[in-house]
Amino acid sequence: MKSRYADSLHAIEMSEERKDALVDMLAKEIEAAPSKQVSIEPPKKPRRHGSTRFKIAAAAACIAVALGGGGAAYAMDVGGVQRIVQVWVHGDQTDAALVVDNGTYTLDYQDADGNAVHRGGGGVVVNPDGAERPATEEELLKEINAPEVSYETDGRVIVYYLGQSLDITDKFEDGVSYVQLQSDGETLYMTIKYQGGYALSPDKYIQPNMFG
Amino acid sequence: MDARDEASRLVETYTPLIMRIGYTYLHSREDAEDICQETLLKLVRRGEPFADEEHEKAWVVRVAINGCKDLLKSAARQRSVGLEEESVKSTPDGETSDILGAVQALPETYREPIFLHYCEGYKIAEIARITGKSKHAIAKNLSRGRAMLRKTLGGDL
Numbered sequence: 288m289k290s291r292y293a294d295s296l297h298a299i300e301m302s303e304e305r306k307d308a309l310v311d312m313l314a315k316e317i318e319a320a321p322s323k324q325v326s327i328e329p330p331k332k333p334r335r336h337g338s339t340r341f342k343i344a345a346a347a348a349c350i351a352v353a354l355g356g357g358g359a360a361y362a363m364d365v366g367g368v369q370r371i372v373q374v375w376v377h378g379d380q381t382d383a384a385l386v387v388d389n390g391t392y393t394l395d396y397q398d399a400d401g402n403a404v405h406r407g408g409g410g411v412v413v414n415p416d417g418a419e420r421p422a423t424e425e426e427l428l429k430e431i432n433a434p435e436v437s438y439e440t441d442g443r444v445i446v447y448y449l450g451q452s453l454d455i456t457d458k459f460e461d462g463v464s465y466v467q468l469q470s471d472g473e474t475l476y477m478t479i480k481y482q483g484g485y486a487l488s489p490d491k492y493i494q495p496n497m498f499g
Numbered sequence: 500m501d502a503r504d505e506a507s508r509l510v511e512t513y514t515p516l517i518m519r520i521g522y523t524y525l526h527s528r529e530d531a532e533d534i535c536q537e538t539l540l541k542l543v544r545r546g547e548p549f550a551d552e553e554h555e556k557a558w559v560v561r562v563a564i565n566g567c568k569d570l571l572k573s574a575a576r577q578r579s580v581g582l583e584e585e586s587v588k589s590t591p592d593g594e595t596s597d598i599l600g601a602v603q604a605l606p607e608t609y610r611e612p613i614f615l616h617y618c619e620g621y622k623i624a625e626i627a628r629i630t631g632k633s634k635h636a637i638a639k640n641l642s643r644g645r646a647m648l649r650k651t652l653g654g655d656l
Contacts, residue, residue, distance in 0.1 A: 293618045295599035296519045305532050306510055309539065313506035316543045391631075408631035413606050433635045484623035484638045497645070498623070498638040 375432050378452040390421025463495045517563045523614045524567035538563045601651040609644030
């Protein structure tokens with residue numbers, strides 16, 4: 288499928304005339320503002336810290352910064368009302384400022400070391416009739432508090448879910464680990480591919496070949 | 500690198516990618532070309548430097564997708580020609596391949612990860628970062644999108 292799908296889409300190209308016009312337009316734009324030319328800087332080295340917990344938190348902050356450049360732009364421009372909610376971050380419950388608007392959110396909180404973390408995202412829900420609607424605050428909070436698989440710098444693999452953490456470093460067979468998560472009497476079945484994402488179901492373990 | 504060389508680099512590097520994104524969302528070559536222009540103008544007007552080429556590419560993907568969503572939401576487009584009619588007149592070589600048509604018929608929630616994963620080669624974690632959704636949501640939507648395609652294409656995956 289991958290090849291046929293990609294081939295189909297690769298046939299769609301911009302016309303040469305339009306390309307030439309676009310080059311002219313961009314060149315004029317670049318000349319008009321030479322200080323704003325696109326440039327690429329080498330990545331800054333991450334700060335090094337002693338504790339494993341901080342390294343994980345720092346990684347989360349880096350992702351949030353990257354999203355802030357564009358992906359979270361939808362959420363950053365929202366006009367929703369800010370309120371304080373409690374979210375789970377690496378097994379710790381913390382207060383966070385949440386703003387939800389039309390299916391997008393921003394979340395600001397302090398990590399275990401007191402560093403400010405900014406996250407953003409959003410989503411849509413498909414109704415039974417196939418229509419899409421923006422995710423509600425409750426649905427977004429569920430996503431925010433979804434289980435998290437953390438690959439730590441010392442090689443350990445930890446699953447965080449609400450207030451629980453589980454070391455599954457030695458639980459992989461052929462690169463796949465199956466984990467049951469329980470909360471408030473409900474069971475979630477989690478299939479985890481090493482460094483390859485995970486799938487979650489309230490009914491059964493999703494087969495590894497069904498995702499990733 | 501002078502301005503024209505830089506402009507040519509951006510056009511050669513990114514128009515194929517943005518055209519694929521635009522066509523996937525908008526089903527129209529003309530609209531995809533507009534998204535190309537809009538995205539690349541935003542790119543050259545962006546003041547902040549990128550960490551590396553992957554960062555630049557991910558930014559382009561995100562902005563192009565947001566541009567497509569904005570266009571889809573715009574009242575002007577909704578009042579204009581219907582999607583089906585527009586798709587017919589704008590598809591490459593006058594016809595759409597069965598698999599391309601099947602992917603384009605998917606709800607956006609599934610079409611987005613299917614496109615980014617199968618056509619652009621992004622991994623689940625990368626798609627999650629680009630779209631601002633959780634890895635779990637992306638994995639779930641990929642799985643459901645694949646299941647729908649399997650049903651549509653009769654197991655031809």
